[in-house]
Amino acid sequence: ARLAxxxxxxxVCVTNGYMTEETLEAMSGLVDAANVDLKSFREDFYRKYCGAHLGPVLTSLKKMKDLGIWVEVTTLVIPGLNDDMEELREIARFVYSLGPETPWHISRFHPQYRMTDRIPTPADVIFQAREAGLDTGLKYVYVGNLPAGEEENTYCPNCKRLLIGRRGFSVWRYDLEGNRCPACRYIVEGIF
Structure with a gap:
């Protein structure tokens, strides 16, 4: 990281967010951005499925923001485990508490490896969670792991102009001038 x-x-660090304060301090000044999995907003989920605790993940997210690391949050929505809309609203409210500019990526679950006993997340659940995030006041809420349209793109929060067009893992449009919308000059937060 120092050489880079x-x-x-x-x-960029992609992590489950389960880190010590010492690790987070060591990242300061070296890591520009982090994408952190916030798997659930329930302690029992973290204990049973992750062998961990929710609190340290929430603390890590707050600490990263305090250290000036650009933070994005990803939630993989698993049917029957963390797909309750109230829980997803709680996650949205927490992400909003990090700042309304904090992106939230809501991903569809597909049965694989040790979790083949569940169905893929219904697309409408993912889209409802996205709406909940937007209703909370988040500026950038994205859907993942399913064919989508505008829900993958980045729009200017001020004038609604399409700034970054995405399809799957491909970018087909990039229309930022530095960190600004070319139409209204709104500063779009992020690491570009």
């Missing part, structure tokens, strides 16, 4: 920083390369 010296060369002007940005560092």
């Amino acid at each position: 920083k010296r060369k002007g390369i940005k560092n």
